[in-house]
Amino acid sequence: MTPATRAAPTQAPALRTHQLGKRYGRTWGLRDCTLAVPAGAVVGLVGPNGAGKSTLLQLVIGLLDPTEGHVQVFGQTSRAHRAVTLGRVSYVAQDHPLYRDFSVADMFHLGRAMNPAWDQRLADQRMASLGIPLKRKVKALSGGQQAQVALAMALAKRAPLLVLDEPVASLDPVARLEFMGGLMAAVADRELTAIISSHVVTELERVCDWVIVLSGGAVRAAGPVDDLIAAHRLLTGPRTAPHDGVPGVIHRADSHRHSTLVVRIGPGDPAMHPAWQAQPVGFEQLVLAYLQGHSAPLPGQDPHVERPVVPVPGTVAR
Amino acid sequence: MTWVTWRQHRGQAAVSLAVLAGLAVTLLLVSAPMRQAFSQDGIARCLAADPQAGSCQNTIGTFLSTWGFTYNQALVALLIIPGLIGVIIGAPLLGRELEQGTWRMAWSQTVPRTRWLITKLALVTAGLVALGVGMTLVFTWYRTPMDQLTGHFTYAAFDFEGLSLTASLLCAFAFAVLAGLIARRTIAAMVAAFIPWLAIRGLADFVLRQRYQPPLTEHLPASTHVLFGPNTTSMTGHLGDWVLSATQTPAYVSVTYQPASRFWDFQLIEAGMYLTLATAALATAVWLLRRRAA
Numbered sequence: 118m119t120p121a122t123r124a125a126p127t128q129a130p131a132l133r134t135h136q137l138g139k140r141y142g143r144t145w146g147l148r149d150c151t152l153a154v155p156a157g158a159v160v161g162l163v164g165p166n167g168a169g170k171s172t173l174l175q176l177v178i179g180l181l182d183p184t185e186g187h188v189q190v191f192g193q194t195s196r197a198h199r200a201v202t203l204g205r206v207s208y209v210a211q212d213h214p215l216y217r218d219f220s221v222a223d224m225f226h227l228g229r230a231m232n233p234a235w236d237q238r239l240a241d242q243r244m245a246s247l248g249i250p251l252k253r254k255v256k257a258l259s260g261g262q263q264a265q266v267a268l269a270m271a272l273a274k275r276a277p278l279l280v281l282d283e284p285v286a287s288l289d290p291v292a293r294l295e296f297m298g299g300l301m302a303a304v305a306d307r308e309l310t311a312i313i314s315s316h317v318v319t320e321l322e323r324v325c326d327w328v329i330v331l332s333g334g335a336v337r338a339a340g341p342v343d344d345l346i347a348a349h350r351l352l353t354g355p356r357t358a359p360h361d362g363v364p365g366v367i368h369r370a371d372s373h374r375h376s377t378l379v380v381r382i383g384p385g386d387p388a389m390h391p392a393w394q395a396q397p398v399g400f401e402q403l404v405l406a407y408l409q410g411h412s413a414p415l416p417g418q419d420p421h422v423e424r425p426v427v428p429v430p431g432t433v434a435r
Numbered sequence: 436m437t438w439v440t441w442r443q444h445r446g447q448a449a450v451s452l453a454v455l456a457g458l459a460v461t462l463l464l465v466s467a468p469m470r471q472a473f474s475q476d477g478i479a480r481c482l483a484a485d486p487q488a489g490s491c492q493n494t495i496g497t498f499l500s501t502w503g504f505t506y507n508q509a510l511v512a513l514l515i516i517p518g519l520i521g522v523i524i525g526a527p528l529l530g531r532e533l534e535q536g537t538w539r540m541a542w543s544q545t546v547p548r549t550r551w552l553i554t555k556l557a558l559v560t561a562g563l564v565a566l567g568v569g570m571t572l573v574f575t576w577y578r579t580p581m582d583q584l585t586g587h588f589t590y591a592a593f594d595f596e597g598l599s600l601t602a603s604l605l606c607a608f609a610f611a612v613l614a615g616l617i618a619r620r621t622i623a624a625m626v627a628a629f630i631p632w633l634a635i636r637g638l639a640d641f642v643l644r645q646r647y648q649p650p651l652t653e654h655l656p657a658s659t660h661v662l663f664g665p666n667t668t669s670m671t672g673h674l675g676d677w678v679l680s681a682t683q684t685p686a687y688v689s690v691t692y693q694p695a696s697r698f699w700d701f702q703l704i705e706a707g708m709y710l711t712l713a714t715a716a717l718a719t720a721v722w723l724l725r726r727r728a729a
Contacts, residue, residue, distance in 0.1 A: 203547060
């Protein structure tokens with residue numbers, strides 16, 4: 118894993134949200150979302166379908182206005198439909214939509230016409246290196262090539278924050294690898310901050326150094342991946358063992374004889390109950406624990422009052 | 436944005452030009468023998484002298500029976516043409532973007548979506564005005580001989596000449612743009628826009644038009660032959676007057692009519708109605724697009 122922050126610590130966070138909420142009619146698509154993502158982070162946004170991922174992304178890129186709270190991108194508040202907001206963020210939408218009867222060159226012409234900071238050379242070079250002819254119509258391209266065209270458009274827009282909504286969900290495994298490889302190289306080259314949403318946790322584990330776990334419209338955990346892993350343990354013990362005395366239980370899974378707990382260990386962690394054996398926790402296991410833990414409220418924790426939101430960077434004990 | 440709009444609509448522009456050219460050629464071919472007959476029969480001379488004279492009545496009657504229905508009243512079948520063109524071009528403008536998901540790409544570029552929509556609407560509307568005016572000129576030229584005999588108040592004339600055609604075309608377009616935004620589907624939006632457009636067109640043609648201004652009433656001699664509608668030999672004695680009703684009494688015939696001279700007033704009123712509806716629909720679309728939860 119790369120360090121969570123590559124940029125100077127004085128720089129404003131790439132993304133800061135404060136008690137952000139979006140209501141659709143009577144239901145909240147996202148509520149009480151407070152985050153600070155440092156510049157240079159590659160963020161995995163994880164959650165089941167309907168968790169609020171797209172809502173959060175659309176609030177960030179300026180396609181939606183929040184019902185409450187606010188979003189800041191590099192210190193400036195995002196407002197929907199404003200050119201300044203739209204220009205700061207590049208967006209690759211789910212299924213990377215393009216005009217099917219346009220050629221690749223036409224799509225780039227559109228990008229140039231609609232974005233003042235457009236980098237034509239960057240777009241053309243990416244196509245040349247991938248062997249995608251500029252004259253070819255979008256509908257004649259494979260899904261992987263279409264995704265690459267969409268990514269090239271997002272990069273050529275030259276915005277400091279790159280947002281990708283389920284970028285590889287519709288791609289075959291080889292195209293997935295190629296796409297993520299190209300994405301990572303571009304992010305590293307240009308020192309971009311990237312937010313990648315996915316419901317496939319393993320897809321993100323390889324590329325992300327930051328993670329936001331979202332479910333039911335609320336943030337369940339957020340922080341640098343390394344810090345989160347360091348701050349949690351996987352406990353195993355006999356099924357009969359009580360976990361009342363164990364602090365910070367995120368999720369409990371019971372098998373025939375054994376139980377496993379994912380727990381958060383605080384600073385100055387007390388000794389565990391002797392019945393439990395502690396192990397380091399894996400990325401996927403941790404994310405799943407937060408996603409599943411949400412469905413069964415933990416004792417003493419009213420999910421509407423106190424959510425197990427994991428602290429912002431710097432406050433996590435190692 | 437001009438280029439983007441052109442790139443997205445150039446296919447429609449080419450098809451529209453082809454339709455206009457096809458229409459012009461067809462009407463030119465049909466019109467040639469009609470114009471020849473018009474001059475050979477000496478109808479212009481007849482009209483200049485006394486159209487009510489017996490011999491002239493026969494000449495004009497023959498001309499109308501030969502060319503009137505087939506080549507002019509048949510135009511009534513084309514009354515829905517402006518509506519069809521309008522919805523075919525209007526419905527995909529937002530409907531297809533929403534249907535195919537390309538709005539997420541289009542609206543996340545630096546140009547805000549409101550400006551994107553307003554630019555597209557302005558340019559496409561300009562194109563439609565050009566198309567409407569072109570069609571109007573072609574139809575008006577085609578109908579010149581007939582208009583001299585029947586005036587402009589027949590459905591086949593009023594709806595194709597002046598401002599009505601272009602204005603009703605824009606109205607259908609605007610309805611379809613709004614329907615596309617609400618229905619989020621192209622075909623559904625075409626249907627949803629065409630039905631109200633057709634209802635308004637029917638209402639305008641068959642109910643409202645005769646009431647745009649209060650009709651005139653005149654008392655004619657009891658011997659006057661009662662004849663309704665806009666006709667060559669209108670019972671009022673003025674070519675092109677639109678007779679709405681006539682009441683026979685022993686002493687006289689009371690006739691209610693719209694005089695032919697009101698043609699342009701009525702065109703302005705009808706175009707104003709269509710354009711008001713079009714503006715309202717487009718303004719609603721822009722407003723909805725702004726506040727719609729993406």
